[in-house]
Amino acid sequence: MTKIKGVYAAIFLLGIISLMGDVVYEGSRGLITPYLDFLGASAFLVAFVGRFGEFLGYALRLVSGKLADTTKAYWVFMFLGYGLIASIPLLGVTRILEIAIILVLLERIGKAIRAPSRDAVLSIVSRGVGAGKAFGIHELLDQIGAILGPLIVAGLMFYTGNNYNLTFSYLSLPFIALLAILAYTYKKIGRKKSNRLETISEKSESVGKLGKPFYIYTFAVSLNTIGLIPFELILYKANAILEPINQIWIVPLIYTLIQSVDAPTALFAGFAYDKFKTRVLILPFALSVIPTLLAMANTNMAMLIAAAVFFGLVLGMQESIYRAAVSNFAPISSRGTAYGIFSTAYGVGMLISGAIYGLMAQLNILYNAVIAYAVVTQTTAIALLLNAYSKTKINETVN
Numbered sequence: 001m002t003k004i005k006g007v008y009a010a011i012f013l014l015g016i017i018s019l020m021g022d023v024v025y026e027g028s029r030g031l032i033t034p035y036l037d038f039l040g041a042s043a044f045l046v047a048f049v050g051r052f053g054e055f056l057g058y059a060l061r062l063v064s065g066k067l068a069d070t071t072k073a074y075w076v077f078m079f080l081g082y083g084l085i086a087s088i089p090l091l092g093v094t095r096i097l098e099i100a101i102i103l104v105l106l107e108r109i110g111k112a113i114r115a116p117s118r119d120a121v122l123s124i125v126s127r128g129v130g131a132g133k134a135f136g137i138h139e140l141l142d143q144i145g146a147i148l149g150p151l152i153v154a155g156l157m158f159y160t161g162n163n164y165n166l167t168f169s170y171l172s173l174p175f176i177a178l179l180a181i182l183a184y185t186y187k188k189i190g191r192k193k194s195n196r197l198e199t200i201s202e203k204s205e206s207v208g209k210l211g212k213p214f215y216i217y218t219f220a221v222s223l224n225t226i227g228l229i230p231f232e233l234i235l236y237k238a239n240a241i242l243e244p245i246n247q248i249w250i251v252p253l254i255y256t257l258i259q260s261v262d263a264p265t266a267l268f269a270g271f272a273y274d275k276f277k278t279r280v281l282i283l284p285f286a287l288s289v290i291p292t293l294l295a296m297a298n299t300n301m302a303m304l305i306a307a308a309v310f311f312g313l314v315l316g317m318q319e320s321i322y323r324a325a326v327s328n329f330a331p332i333s334s335r336g337t338a339y340g341i342f343s344t345a346y347g348v349g350m351l352i353s354g355a356i357y358g359l360m361a362q363l364n365i366l367y368n369a370v371i372a373y374a375v376v377t378q379t380t381a382i383a384l385l386l387n388a389y390s391k392t393k394i395n396e397t398v399n
Contacts, residue, residue, distance in 0.1 A: 010125040011134050013185040014118065015141030017078075020086055020178035022142055024171050025107055027149025027271055028044045030255030031157065032104055033235040034248050035164050039097040043236055044358040045201045049101055049172075050232035051354020057108035057115075060349020065116030065340020074117035075186055076310075081114020084183055092169030115338040121326050125189070136270015139320040143263030149174075150256035157249040204253025212339055214329035217278070218345045220384035221322055224285050225349030229292040229357050231258060231311055236361075237295060238304050254308050261312025266320035273321040278389045281325065285382045286318035292374040296360070296367060 008262050036046050089108040094100055124136055152174075154169040239251050273280050287310060294307035323339070330338030360370055 007125055008137075009112055010189045010271055011122065011137055012141070013189060014125075016356060017082070017178070017182050018118075018138065018142040019145035019148075020083055020174060022145030023149040023152065023174040024088050024178065025111075025149075026146035026179045026255075026259065027153045027171060027174075027252075028091070028150075028168065030150045030235060031153050031164065031167065032091075033232050033249050034239045034243070035091070035101065036097065036104075037236070037239060037243075038102055038164065039095065040260065041097060042362070042373050043233070044362045045174070046236055047230055047232050047354045047358030047361065049104065051230055051350045051352075051358075053105050053108035054354070055347040055351035056105055057111040058343040058345075058350065060109060060112035061116045061343035061347075062337075064113050065120075066337050068117045068120060069334065069337050074121050077117040078114045078121075079182065079186075081110045081112070081117075081120075084110025084113070085170075085178065089172035089175055092167070092171075094164045095165070112343075113206055115343065117325075126287040131136070133270050133274055135320045135324040136267045136273070138346070139266035139270070139316070140263050143259050143266060143316070146259035147256055147263060150252040150259065153248050154252040154256065157252065162246075162248055166394055167258055183345060192295055205331070210330055214326075214338065214341075216384055217325065217329055217388035218326060218342050220381045220388060222290055222345040222349040222386065223377055223381040224311075225318075225346055226352045226356070227292075227374050227381065228288045228314060228353060229295055229307075229311075229374075230350070230354050231308075231315075232254070232277045232354070233357055233361055234291070234295050234304055234307050237299050238301065241301055241304075254305065257305065257314065258308045258312040261309050262316035262319070263337060265313050265316025269317045269321045273324055278325055278328065278385070280321060281317070281385055282382055284314045284322075288314050288378050289371075289374045292357075293371055296357075296370045319364030 033046055033050070036049065041049070063329075064077055064081075066263075067208060068074050083267045084106055086102040091100055092104050093398070094103070122138055125134075153167060153171075157163070160166045180207055235251055238254050239248065242248055242250050269280065291307045291311040291314065294310065297303060326338050326342050356373075359365075
């Protein structure tokens with residue numbers, strides 16, 4: 001019982017770190033879209049920068065994940081990656097579009113540096129309680145920060161009279177708190193304990209290479225992401241409605257709604273995953289069509305809010321059980337590398353999604369063509385997912 005409590009304590013601390021990080025960078029995400037628009041960015045540039053940032057934030061994990069497995073310096077990568085969140089408060093000192101874009105991208109690079117190491121540590125310390133539960137609990141705590149952050153930002157925008165620079169600058173306070181909590185967590189469950197747990201796990205689990213089912217699963221997730229509309233376009237369309245009536249502060253609240261749906265979805269999906277395994281992923285793949293259907297129609301605020309809700313449902317499962325499933329396809333000796341490859345494919349999907357949907361919005365592509373694209377990509381992704389599941393069941397009970 002004491003050992004299980006220790007596992008949950010480790011999961012909780014890692015979740016609190018993510019919570020504080022999300023207060024800063026997720027808090028800013030609902031504001032970055034209207035800020036870039038304010039600085040002169042087009043719909044295409046907003047969508048492309050958002051998705052290119054996600055691409056960097058995932059694609060570079062291939063390198064950082066491999067380095068983490070090679071050096072075992074998981075905590076070094078975590079400190080460096082979380083440190084780059086400083087770029088968000090620095091948005092408060094510029095009104096130059098190009099510099100703002102660079103700072104936005106730097107924060108995403110920071111996530112690429114820290115995420116494989118964090119996920120590898122989380123997957124290691126969670127053995128004995130279930131990967132689905134661990135990633136579900138972690139994502140729940142993560143999303144509490146993702147809810148608090150946009151609420152704080154919305155309040156700051158209202159309080160400062162829609163002053164972007166002051167609002168970004170105030171985010172330096174939770175960033176300082178993040179660094180303090182990260183240092184405390186390292187002291188409690190740092191490198192020595194993580195390495196000891198990894199050594200024990202490797203002795204009890206065979207060392208092996210990543211197999212074909214892992215790559216099929218990864219491609220299925222990438223295709224699922226390619227067919228999902230970027231949330232930036234949902235916010236962009238909302239901003240187009242709200243800006244003329246000087247209600248920009250509502251835009252972060254819509255992003256808060258996405259995160260509010262994400263949080264409980266992640267927890268419930270995590271428990272469902274531990275019971276039903278990879279088959280559960282069929283649901284978010286199928287639901288991914290709906291946000292596109294709603295947001296790309298002749299939109300009004302009601303449809304955009306509904307699109308945000310369904311996007312939150314998909315996102316909650318993407319960020320919990322998609323990651324948890326990697327542990328069933330990858331041996332622990334290659335776990336950091338697996339998360340790096342998986343995240344790279346996920347990021348490529350986001351980049352392609354941003355480019356395609358951004359162009360569709362910019363060129364006013366026929367609505368029926370947009371929906372046909374979404375349906376075909378998600379149907380193909382589901383077929384690949386089922387193929388990956390049929391090819392491997394050997395790890396379904398390991399975690």
